[in-house]
Amino acid sequence: MNNKLVNWFKFGSPQSFYPLAGKMIPWFWALAVVFGIIGLWISFFVAPTDFQQGEGYRIIFIHVPAAWMSMFLYIVMATWAGLGLALNTRLSGMMAQAIAPTGALMAFLSLWTGAIWGKPMWGAWWVWDARLTSALILFFLYIGFIALQAAIDDARRADKAGAILALVGVVNVPIIYFSVKWWNTLHQGASVSLTKAPAMAATMLWGMLIMALAFWMYSIAVTLMRVRAIILEREAHTEWVKNLSEIQGEPK
Amino acid sequence: MNWASPAEFFAMGGYALYVWGSFGVCAVLMILEPILVRKRQSSILRILRRERQAEILDTQ
Numbered sequence: 001m002n003n004k005l006v007n008w009f010k011f012g013s014p015q016s017f018y019p020l021a022g023k024m025i026p027w028f029w030a031l032a033v034v035f036g037i038i039g040l041w042i043s044f045f046v047a048p049t050d051f052q053q054g055e056g057y058r059i060i061f062i063h064v065p066a067a068w069m070s071m072f073l074y075i076v077m078a079t080w081a082g083l084g085l086a087l088n089t090r091l092s093g094m095m096a097q098a099i100a101p102t103g104a105l106m107a108f109l110s111l112w113t114g115a116i117w118g119k120p121m122w123g124a125w126w127v128w129d130a131r132l133t134s135a136l137i138l139f140f141l142y143i144g145f146i147a148l149q150a151a152i153d154d155a156r157r158a159d160k161a162g163a164i165l166a167l168v169g170v171v172n173v174p175i176i177y178f179s180v181k182w183w184n185t186l187h188q189g190a191s192v193s194l195t196k197a198p199a200m201a202a203t204m205l206w207g208m209l210i211m212a213l214a215f216w217m218y219s220i221a222v223t224l225m226r227v228r229a230i231i232l233e234r235e236a237h238t239e240w241v242k243n244l245s246e247i248q249g250e251p252k
Numbered sequence: 253m254n255w256a257s258p259a260e261f262f263a264m265g266g267y268a269l270y271v272w273g274s275f276g277v278c279a280v281l282m283i284l285e286p287i288l289v290r291k292r293q294s295s296i297l298r299i300l301r302r303e304r305q306a307e308i309l310d311t312q
């Protein structure tokens with residue numbers, strides 16, 4: 001068997017992933033903070049005032065990153081859940097469970113900032129257009145996933161049930177993404193796409209991309225923190241957990 | 253630089269409620285989430301330390 005394959009499976013076990021995640025967390029926090037500071041600086045001090053929306057458009061610097069992360073995290077969550085279902089690996093279900101609350105937070109933030117942006121620009125907090133409705137469904141899918149897993153006592157069965165829900169829900173992600181093309185929506189079309197030049201000023205674009213990186217690093221950091229707690233909760237009665245240096249010593 | 257004074261910055265060209273309403277909620281939640289996760293971690297660690305201590309007392 002080749003070396004890479006062995007390492008891959010090694011870090012796929014909760015026992016080896018727990019200390020690895022612990023080492024990675026401070027780095028991702030550092031990156032999140034650095035990108036966050038640069039991103040906020042550009043958002044407020046470098047990016048010019050929009051000629052149509054004035055200063056109100058600055059909501060874009062958190063609205064778009066939150067919306068991107070809510071979709072991206074769902075794909076990652078469903079991928080882990082699917083891996084768990086197919087390969088029956090212990091860590092996969094824990095990863096999916098660790099991602100869900102952060103994904104729900106991102107989905108909530110995209111809805112919240114969207115509503116607060118819609119009010120001054122469209123004159124309405126909410127409309128039932130395809131983009132908004134499918135984004136709301138994404139939020140409900142996260143909540144459903146969390147609730148379903150919480151309702152099942154046996155962790156492995158909870159993982160399986162959650163995985164099926166997560167995989168079925170994946171169909172919603174392309175619907176969100178293409179909703180502004182497929183239907184007439186009040187929500188504007190994509191400002192940034194892979195196939196054509198972005199329809200916005202360069203400094204605005206950079207601000208948005210750097211804020212997206214900050215949100216991304218934040219999501220990784222907080223997910224790794226949560227997966228460590230989940231690993232301890234689920235593996236509480238294994239020998240390796242009992243031998244952890246964090247467990248040794250007097251209880252506080 | 254976009255702003256002549258701090259007051260102008262906070263006013264956000266009349267969009268203060270909307271801009272700060274979204275950045276504010278975002279900041280609060282992104283500070284709260286890691287605090288809650290940290291609590292979860294320390295609570296499971298506390299339980300595990302207690303269990304280990306109980307096991308040691310049992311064997312004595």
